[in-house]
């Protein structure tokens with residue numbers, strides 16, 4: 001069982017990532033932290049608490065903490081055309097019953113990592129990397145204590161917020177660069193694989209047939225996401241990015257990886273936010289390479305994990 005901190009910006013796919021993390025028997029969710037991204041910090045934090053209620057996470061079991069309300073350097077950008085004005089348009093959201101932790105997200109991250117034995121906590125960021133960058137700057141010792149950072153973001157090739165940059169990276173590229181170069185193991189689960197994790201009609205039918213409220217909630221998320229992705233990016237079925245990172249932690253064999261140095265472009269006029277994956281070094285990415293990029297996904301196994309988690313959550 002892997003202990004994870006989910007650092008997220010719900011967000012339709014972040015919501016599914018939270019449901020997957022909570023429902024999977026292979027994951028021990030130890031904290032949830034939020035960061036401005038898909039919408040403002042206030043909105044994504046509220047959404048996270050609402051999803052927790054849908055999932056049936058009881059109050060006082062795990063801390064939920066709000067983090068950075070803007071990128072390190074740049075002006076905040078939100079993804080309203082993908083996630084709507086609320087950050088999670090579509091389903092009706094229940095009133096949260098969990099109270100936010102009083103601490104800042106970066107302190108929850110630091111306290112959690114430092115109070116567990118080395119190599120025990122995995123960080124799973126599914127939003128911009130501002131909180132993670134601030135945490136490792138405030139307490140550099142977390143870099144050797146964290147087991148690995150498994151993030152949704154970036155791409156080996158292409159982008160979605162620009163021709164060559166993915167949203168989570170380009171919104172705060174300076175933070176992303178800090179995270180990729182911190183010295184810990186980083187697994188980049190990027191668009192190369194998440195653009196294959198599509199909520200097709202068949203997938204949605206499978207989920208809906210569970211007949212539970214959380215399953216219906218997920219389907220309502222997919223419905224909004226479908227229209228948003230059809231209009232903005234021409235997808236027939238929406239890519240459900242964020243749970244891919246959680247799925248990697250549950251079962252790494254769902255993915256194939258490439259070990260290679262990865263840096264983040266922070267200067268380029270047309271290329272800012274690009275994740276630059278250096279494939280010149282052969283199998284192990286060269287000396288001391290601790291960065292990996294997902295290159296392939298077993299889509300069937302991925303959805304099996306999501307369905308299984310929703311089935312276990314049942315009707316809380």
Ligand code: BDR
Nearest residue numbers: 011013079126167168241
């Ligand atoms: C990422 O950007 C956000 O809009 C999604 O929640 C996901 O984390 C995909 O590029």
Ligand code: CA
Nearest residue numbers: 011014126127
């Ligand atoms: Ca996200």
